[in-house]
Amino acid sequence: MMNGRAFKKNSQITKKITNICNILNKKNDEELQIFGEIMLVSEKLASGILVDNINFTSSSNFKLNYIAKTINSLAKDLKNSIEQIKKTLLLYGEYNYISKLDESLVQNDFRVLFQEINNLRQTITNMLIENKSNGLTLQNSSEVLLKNVDKLNFSSSKAASSLEETSAALDDVTSNIRKNTNNILKVSDLSKNIVSCANIGEDLALKTSKSMQNIAKEIKTIVNSATLKANEGIQIYQMI
Numbered sequence: 001m002m003n004g005r006a007f008k009k010n011s012q013i014t015k016k017i018t019n020i021c022n023i024l025n026k027k028n029d030e031e032l033q034i035f036g037e038i039m040l041v042s043e044k045l046a047s048g049i050l051v052d053n054i055n056f057t058s059s060s061n062f063k064l065n066y067i068a069k070t071i072n073s074l075a076k077d078l079k080n081s082i083e084q085i086k087k088t089l090l091l092y093g094e095y096n097y098i099s100k101l102d103e104s105l106v107q108n109d110f111r112v113l114f115q116e117i118n119n120l121r122q123t124i125t126n127m128l129i130e131n132k133s134n135g136l137t138l139q140n141s142s143e144v145l146l147k148n149v150d151k152l153n154f155s156s157s158k159a160a161s162s163l164e165e166t167s168a169a170l171d172d173v174t175s176n177i178r179k180n181t182n183n184i185l186k187v188s189d190l191s192k193n194i195v196s197c198a199n200i201g202e203d204l205a206l207k208t209s210k211s212m213q214n215i216a217k218e219i220k221t222i223v224n225s226a227t228l229k230a231n232e233g234i235q236i237y238q239m240i
Contacts, residue, residue: 030059034068041071050079081110085117097125 037054044052053075054068088099100121101114 030056031061031064034059034061034064038064038068038071041075045071045075045078050075050082077106081106081114085113088117088121092121092124097121097128 033056034054037056041052041054044050053072057065057068057072059065084101084105088101091097091099101118103111103114103118106114
């Protein structure tokens with residue numbers, strides 16, 4: 001009886017030990033599995049791969065389960081944030097700046113990142129508005145410039161016509177000046193001839209004046225001689 005009882009008791013102890021070993025082995029296997037998935041997903045997250053999750057999150061170790069679920073939540077939030085950023089930046093690359101990131105969905109550094117992207121959107125939008133305003137201003141200026149060019153062309157044509165008329169008038173003036181110059185030369189020649197004739201006339205006048213003076217002297221001499229003879233004749237008559 002004692003041997004039977006001891007055997008039965010040993011069997012129970014062995015069974016309990018076996019159960020404990022099975023539990024420990026199962027726990028160890030579960031922890032190894034969840035540790036492996038945590039390490040694998042963490043490495044992929046570090047490499048920028050956001051599509052994988054930790055599938056085994058119901059181990060007997062509640063702390064490891066919490067860590068696995070936290071990493072899955074982190075990967076999900078990170079994936080959503082990255083997808084929003086990618087989608088928005090792709091729209092910006094297509095010159096569509098309507099979309100704006102919702103900053104209330106993220107916190108801390110991701111919120112700063114969202115704010116900076118939104119600031120970039122606002123800066124580009126302001127720049128586009130300014131460029132549009134400058135473009136409209138340039139368009140108006142170009143229209144004014146075209147009108148001024150048309151006016152300038154008209155003025156140039158008018159000026160060219162006036163220049164042609166002025167050129168023709170200058171030709172006439174030049175022709176008249178040439179004619180007047182020829183007439184002046186002729187008058188100058190005539191003046192020279194007149195001066196020469198005047199000099200000749202003056203010379204002749206001087207000669208005539210001298211001749212008249214000589215004639216006057218001769219007449220005076222003749223008159224004196226006749227008077228003398230007349231007086232002599234009177235004296236002779238009185239003496240008779």
